[in-house]
Amino acid sequence: DSGVTQTPKHLITATGQRVTLRCSPRSGDLSVYWYQQSLDQGLQFLIQYYNGEERAKGNILERFSAQQFPDLHSELNLSSLELGDSALYFCASSPLGDSHNEQFFGPGTRLTVL
């Protein structure tokens, strides 16, 4: 158990809908990262937050957005969902936002878009 929690574990929804994925980092970690894992693309970096502020952006679609709250939990919002958005979404956390810390991953949320 990494100490990172994610809810829900599974999510099934329809195309065009909007969903929110939630992540709680390890106790004391200030930085949260979101990754998407699909069968054809592997694990892809989406976005990083550090202490409430966006720190880095990867291949995140405009239909997707994220935020980190004062208690350091983070939410990833996915809107206008398409079939191709079906994937595992992972959150990871690290103590700081720099290059000297390991990233510890949560158990993931499996999103299925029908």
Place this chain on the structure above:
Amino acid sequence: EDQVTQSPEALRLQEGESSSLNCSYTVSGLRGLFWYRQDPGKGPEFLFTLYSAGEEKEKERLKATLTKKESFLHITAPKPEDSATYLCAVRTILTGGGNKLTFGTGTQLKVEL
């Protein structure tokens, strides 16, 4: 663009049969090479971080090594519980001070009795 290539894609070993997994990378400004283990439907589990060529780290039956262009994960006398997908990733610094991991597609290891 950062690239990470892992080989082989899949590996089947008999219990006790040692082998190595390869991770070759192309990155500007490496800030760490990571190995993770991932079981089906689970999140990646951190194994090792290597920072400089020549560095080695060990944990139980696993040993990770790093050169300037590649990393190896050596598995000595594997057991069935070592069966998993092993992921390699490189960390790079992004504009604004953030960082990201770029992952390879993994090596799916199966260890049989």
